[in-house]
Amino acid sequence: MRHLERLHIARLSSARGVELVRAAKRDGLAVTCDVAVHHLHLCDVDIGWFDSQARLDPPLRGTRDRAALRAGLADGTIDVVCSDHAPVDDDAKAVPFGEAEPGATGLELLLSLTLKWAAEDRVSLVDALARLTSAPAAVLGVPAGSLAPGSAADLCVFDPAAWWRVDRRSLASQGRNTPFLGHELPGRVRWTLVDGQVVHEA
Helix, strand or coil: CCCCCCEEECCCCCHHHHHHHHHHHHCCCCEEEEEEHHHHCCCHHHHCCCCHHHCCCCCCCCHHHHHHHHHHHHCCCCCEEECCCCCCCHHHHCCCHHHCCCCCCCHHHHHHHHHHHHHHCCCCHHHHHHCCCHHHHHHHCCCCCCCCCCCCCCEEEEEEEEEEECCHHHCCCCCCCCCCCCCEEEEEEEEEEECCEEEEEC
């Protein structure tokens, strides 16, 4: 029987999951994991009166789970923050909660929500950004997430002190549904470069 060499767990969402990953790493197992950025900020209370914007997969858990996810990310148990970008069109959300399609736009909120978590939990900017850059590159085993000489100039230039309001006009994704509509978030992206070429300018 072939032994599993490494395991990556996507979109960890519970306190028990954090405990199991922490124990596995303590035992020396090659386990990595990520958490969707919205699970760092939201919990089941945010569903309110069954708001379909908060219908996500995996679903939002309790406050204890959210606290464990935040702590696990801060102490390195959780390796990566992901956007869990799953845009859903208006028709699929304009139905009762139980019938709504799970998902939300996340790509455009990933940086800002990560910065918000880092500020609230007193995680350094360098460590927070590593969860979005070098850490996922290391998990995937790809030569990215670094500014080393000779590496591709894939850069995001942003102003961490600039705040912006999440509304439908500020989102470019095809599906503009997110539980964070109306929220004020830090971190305004000014330029995005791919291989040294500007592909987005605010």
